Amino acid sequence: MSDAGLDPVLAEYEPMGAAVLPDEERWPLLVAAGAERLRALREHPAAPRWTHACGDRLDSGDLDALDALAAALAAGSGRDAPPGGAEPAWVGELVARVHATAPRYRRLVREGRAGGPGGRAPDRLADVAPVARADLVADLAGFVPVDVPLARVLEGTSSGSTGAALVVPLHPRALAAEVVLLRHLLEGCGVRWEPSSERAGLVSLLAQPTAFTYASVMSAFGQAAMARLTLHPSAWRRPQDARALLEALDPQVVSTTPWPLAQLCDLADAGADLHPLALVSGAAQLPAGLRRRATEAFGVPVLDLYGLRETGPVAVCADGAGVHVVVPRRVHVEVLDPSGAQVAPGVRGEVVVTVDENPHLPLLRYRTGDTARLVRVGGRPALAGLQGRPAVALLSGSGERVESVTTTQLLQAHGLRGWHLHQDAAGAVVLRTRDGDGDAAAARASLQRLLGLPVALGTLDAAGQGPGSPARRTTCDLPGGAPA
Amino acid sequence: MSREGPALAALTARLAAAPRDALDPGVVALAVVDDALTALGGPPLDGALRRRLASGPLGSAEGRTGAVLASWLVLSPAWRAAQPDPRAALAVVEALAGSLAPVLPPAQWVGDPAGREEAARAALRAAGMRPAGEDDAVAEDRWTAVSSALRASAMAEVAQEVRRAQELARALAERRAREAAAQYTHV
Numbered sequence: 001m002s003d004a005g006l007d008p009v010l011a012e013y014e015p016m017g018a019a020v021l022p023d024e025e026r027w028p029l030l031v032a033a034g035a036e037r038l039r040a041l042r043e044h045p046a047a048p049r050w051t052h053a054c055g056d057r058l059d060s061g062d063l064d065a066l067d068a069l070a071a072a073l074a075a076g077s078g079r080d081a082p083p084g085g086a087e088p089a090w091v092g093e094l095v096a097r098v099h100a101t102a103p104r105y106r107r108l109v110r111e112g113r114a115g116g117p118g119g120r121a122p123d124r125l126a127d128v129a130p131v132a133r134a135d136l137v138a139d140l141a142g143f144v145p146v147d148v149p150l151a152r153v154l155e156g157t158s159s160g161s162t163g164a165a166l167v168v169p170l171h172p173r174a175l176a177a178e179v180v181l182l183r184h185l186l187e188g189c190g191v192r193w194e195p196s197s198e199r200a201g202l203v204s205l206l207a208q209p210t211a212f213t214y215a216s217v218m219s220a221f222g223q224a225a226m227a228r229l230t231l232h233p234s235a236w237r238r239p240q241d242a243r244a245l246l247e248a249l250d251p252q253v254v255s256t257t258p259w260p261l262a263q264l265c266d267l268a269d270a271g272a273d274l275h276p277l278a279l280v281s282g283a284a285q286l287p288a289g290l291r292r293r294a295t296e297a298f299g300v301p302v303l304d305l306y307g308l309r310e311t312g313p314v315a316v317c318a319d320g321a322g323v324h325v326v327v328p329r330r331v332h333v334e335v336l337d338p339s340g341a342q343v344a345p346g347v348r349g350e351v352v353v354t355v356d357e358n359p360h361l362p363l364l365r366y367r368t369g370d371t372a373r374l375v376r377v378g379g380r381p382a383l384a385g386l387q388g389r390p391a392v393a394l395l396s397g398s399g400e401r402v403e404s405v406t407t408t409q410l411l412q413a414h415g416l417r418g419w420h421l422h423q424d425a426a427g428a429v430v431l432r433t434r435d436g437d438g439d440a441a442a443a444r445a446s447l448q449r450l451l452g453l454p455v456a457l458g459t460l461d462a463a464g465q466g467p468g469s470p471a472r473r474t475t476c477d478l479p480g481g482a483p484a
Numbered sequence: 485m486s487r488e489g490p491a492l493a494a495l496t497a498r499l500a501a502a503p504r505d506a507l508d509p510g511v512v513a514l515a516v517v518d519d520a521l522t523a524l525g526g527p528p529l530d531g532a533l534r535r536r537l538a539s540g541p542l543g544s545a546e547g548r549t550g551a552v553l554a555s556w557l558v559l560s561p562a563w564r565a566a567q568p569d570p571r572a573a574l575a576v577v578e579a580l581a582g583s584l585a586p587v588l589p590p591a592q593w594v595g596d597p598a599g600r601e602e603a604a605r606a607a608l609r610a611a612g613m614r615p616a617g618e619d620d621a622v623a624e625d626r627w628t629a630v631s632s633a634l635r636a637s638a639m640a641e642v643a644q645e646v647r648r649a650q651e652l653a654r655a656l657a658e659r660r661a662r663e664a665a666a667q668y669t670h671v
Contacts, residue, residue, distance in 0.1 A: 020659040054666045103645040110638045112628070118621060141649035150655040155662050167656060170665070178668045202668060216666045226666060257670050282670035307671030314671070 007446050009413040010210055018212070019053035026055020027219055029063065033197070034223030041200075041215040041225050046244035048235045052212035054228070057152065057172035058219045065173055066180055066220045073184040073328055091125050091332050094356045097145075098364055104135075104142030105364075125332075130340050130352055130365040136310065137166050137417075144169055148359045156309055168309050169360035176220045177357065181313060181327060182253065182280060182303075189301040189318050191277050193252055195222025200249035206230040207260035208406045225249065231263045247273045257283040258391035259403050262290055262483035268297040280305055282313075283405075284391035289484050291320050306386060308368060311355045315383050323375065325382040330356040333381055334365070335374040348373050351383060369471070391483050392474045394423045397452030404474035410450060411472075414443035418471055420460055421447075425477040432458040486620055489613030494562035495604035499553065502594045506552045513548035514538060517577050520555035526570025541582030550585030551577050553593055557607055572611040579610035588632040602630045 023030065023038070030038070042050065058066075099105040099114060099121035112119030115127035122128055136143060154175075156168040179202070186193050195201055201224030206213075211230040217223045227249060229235070229242070236242050246267070254264060254276050261281050268274060279294055279302045286304040294302050306324045307313040314331055315324035326333050335349040336342055343349040351368045372383035393401040404421075411419055411431075415438030423429045431447060433440040440457055447455045475481075505511060514537060518529045529537070541547045557563060557580075558573040567573075584593075584606045592599030605627050608615060614623035628634060655661055 018659075018663055020663050025660070026663075052663075054664060057665045103648065106641055106645070110641065118625070141645070141652045144648070144652055146644055146648045150651055153652070153655045153661055154664050155656045156664060156667070169652065169656060172665050175665050175667060182668065204666075204668065204670070214666070218666075218668075226668075228666070255669055280669065305669055305671055307669070309671060312671060313669060 007410060007413075007449060009442070009446055010409060015049060015051040016053070019214075021053075021055070023055070026053065026057065027217060028057065028059050029219045029223075030217065031223060034217040034219070037197075037223065037225045038215060038217050041227060041249075044245060044248060046238075046241040046248060047215070048213055048229060048241065048245070049237065050213055050215060051235075052214045052228075054212070054214045054216055056176055056216065056219050057154070058176055062173045062176065063220055066176055069177055070180045070183065073180065074187075076328075087125060088330070088332055090330055090356060091354060092123070094330075094354065094362055095122060095125055095128060095364060098362055101145035101147050102143055102362070103146065104139060107142070125334075125354060125365065126342070128364045130336065130367050131363070132367040133166055133310070133369070134417075136168075140167060140169070143363070144360055145362065150360075153360055166310065169358075171359050174312065174358040176218075177329075178313065179218060179221055181329065182255075185303060185316055185318065185327065186253075186278050186301065189278065189303070191301060193277055195224040196252060197222075197224075198250075200225040200227060200251040202226045202253045202255055203246065203249060203251035204228040205254050205256040205260045205264060206405075207232055207257075207263055208403050208409075209234045210406060210409055211235070224252075227251075231260050243267055243270075243272050250275055252277045253280060255280040255282070257281060257405075258286055258290055258483040259393060259401070261286075261294055265290075265293050265297045274298070276300055278303065282307065284389045285387070286317075287391065287482055287484065288320065288322070293484070295320070306370075306383070306388060308353075308366075310361065311353045311363060311366060311368075312357050314351075314353055314355075314368075315386070317386075322386075323377055323382045323384045324372070324386050325377050325380055333374065333383065335372060335383075336365075336367075340365075343374075346373050346375060346384075348385065351386070392476050392481055393483070394421075394429065394451060394474070394476050395427060395478050395480070396450070401480070402451060407447065407450065407474060408472065410446045411438075411443050414439045414446065416440065416443055418460060420471070420473045420475070422474075423476045423478060423481070427453070427478060428456070429453050430456040430458050432460045434460045486609075486612050486614040486623070488566075488616055489608045489611065490560075490562035490566045490616060492601065492604055492608075492615040492618075494560065495557060495607065495615075496597070496600040498557055498560040498562070499593055499600045499603055502553060502556050506556055507549055507591055507594065509545050509549065511548070511552055513542050513551040513581075516552045516555045517542075517574075520559055520577075521570045521573055523559060524564070524568055524570040524573050526573070537578070537581075541578050541585075544586070546585040546590055547581040549590040550581035550593075553590050553603070554580040554607065557604070563607075566616075567611050567613060576607045576610045580606055583633055587636045598630065602632060605630060606633075 108114040109121045114121050116122035154170040156170040183193050201218050201221050209232040214228050216226045218226050231242055278300050282305040291302050304317040305313050306315045313327050315326045317324045332354040334352045336352045337349050348371055351370045351372050353366045354364050356362045370388040372386040375382050375384045392404045396402050417437050418434055420432040444455045444457055542551050554577040593603035
């Protein structure tokens with residue numbers, strides 16, 4: 001960044017400003033060995049300036065449930081989509097439950113505007129009108145079932161690629177279930193991922209300057225160490241510390257996104273002593289070239305995990321063949337045309353997700369804004385040619401790559417809901433926004449500070465509107481605008 | 485699918501013609517119900533049923549008056565011609581006394597045209613019937629339009645949803661929620 005200071009609009013990232021709980025509430029199940037791992041990680045000589053503290057909040061009931069989930073996945077019992085393209089049995093039950101418990105849908109029933117005959121609650125998913133991120137932003141409470149206790153709700157945020165920043169109500173158990181899912185997916189790649197007392201179980205790796213970083217342990221994974229790190233130099237006390245800490249942790253799994261994955265490959269090229277069992281990439285499309293590079297650099301499986309914070313993981317591409325197979329969760333994927341009708345099998349359309357994993361946010365027909373063709377792989381539903389969020393970075397005035405996640409943080413903090421931020425082949429930057437949406441002038445000033453470049457303002461035309469939500473696009477015509 | 489019942493007008497007229505005594509809280513409702521069911525050919529109320537009615541639908545003054553009016557209704561010639569089954573009559577007594585009376589005072593079943601229509605439609609629904617000349621969809625729409633129970637239930641739902649939205653906003657704003665929990669993937 002051209003200016004090392006934190007933009008005032010990003011005050012929520014003030015170091016440790018959001019960390020308020022005692023450790024016993026962060027990790028209710030913490031034992032001595034886990035506590036020692038945590039202390040060693042926090043106080044490691046090469047540790048970054050941690051900006052946050054995060055536990056897993058799991059209790060013993062959660063552990064039992066997660067064990068049961070792991071057993072169910074191992075047995076293949078009931079979590080895979082049914083063969084032949086049929087709708088999973090749980091979908092009909094979810095349609096009924098959501099219409100009885102989620103305020104948005106109860107309202108539709110009361111007012112005779114629901115999708116069933118005569119405006120009543122529908123019996124089948126096909127009669128449910130799709131929703132988009134803008135609907136969640138406008139009325140989050142409308143989607144949260146009234147009968148689910150809120151005592152353990154956690155605030156998650158999603159920047160996403162379409163629509164406004166969104167608060168997502170999360171549940172600790174649903175978050176921890178992602179580790180169970182990853183273990184299952186890796187097992188499918190021939191990788192046994194077991195807790196180690198010597199190595200970190202997982203490192204969540206970023207590259208942007210403004211990021212929550214924390215040391216943690218995973219109660220549902222042998223209390224193995226876990227860390228969220230950013231490779232951006234501003235996060236570290238000394239330039240060599242990032243590599244030194246990664247080598248000391250030698251994480252079994254690195255969960256990351258395309259830009260930091262490219263930097264991790266740079267570290268491997270530079271001889272870093274790292275031995276991951278697998279790499280997991282998410283948040284943005286994984287370019288094929290980068291995937292090959294990572295596979296060759298580490299010689300391990302690279303999972304390209306597709307999903308949204310609102311839905312959790314949806315599909316995974318484990319072999320680089322470009323087809324994302326729907327993961328064994330209670331997630332049902334359809335591909336719809338702009339009118340909301342299902343396209344014929346194999347025809348490109350918008351990916352629309354129905355999911356029942358997060359008790360605080362069951363979703364019926366949630367538009368992702370991403371497109372793909374629905375196909376079947378080994379009898380299971382899969383997304384071919386998935387076009388989601390491209391991994392993009394702009395070039396700052398000082399020659400530094402600035403990931404779109406960083407510009408997105410700034411723009412949404414200024415209240416913008418839709419935009420197109422573009423850098424042309426000559427390096428000129430223009431921010432196009434919608435009239436009356438957020439504070440475009442202040443956003444421009446923040447961008448200029450971040451990039452060290454002049455930023456022109458423009459108006460977003462109708463073509464910049466996505467289905468149901470205004471698009472949030474960042475594009476760059478300069479060479480190196482995508483990770484490789 | 486319901487079966488076709490008597491004309492709505494016949495039932496509302498019957499309610500409008502209810503004797504003033506029917507609204508007298510001193511009437512022994514259980515005895516009136518017992519008389520009605522036996523008049524329709526049913527057995528006298530046994531002990532268990534008496535206890536269930538007394539502690540349930542007939543446990544309030546409104547419920548008892550509602551039961552008396554329901555008995556008056558099911559003894560009408562139009563009703564008996566369409567549905568003479570005493571079990572259906574018992575269902576009507578329970579529905580009107582237990583579900584309608586708490587949300588719509590029985591006096592309105594007699595004195596108010598809208599109340600008469602609602603009571604008559606509630607009785608038909610309880611017996612699995614629709615008014616003569618209406619199909620199921622029309623009957624359902626008109627019931628939705630007149631039902632105090634639905635309105636009360638909708639108001640209760642709305643109140644619950646308002647409370648819940650406030651509770652969610654408070655819970656998410658709490659610092660313990662904002663600290664969040666570790667996230668393992670980048671979806």
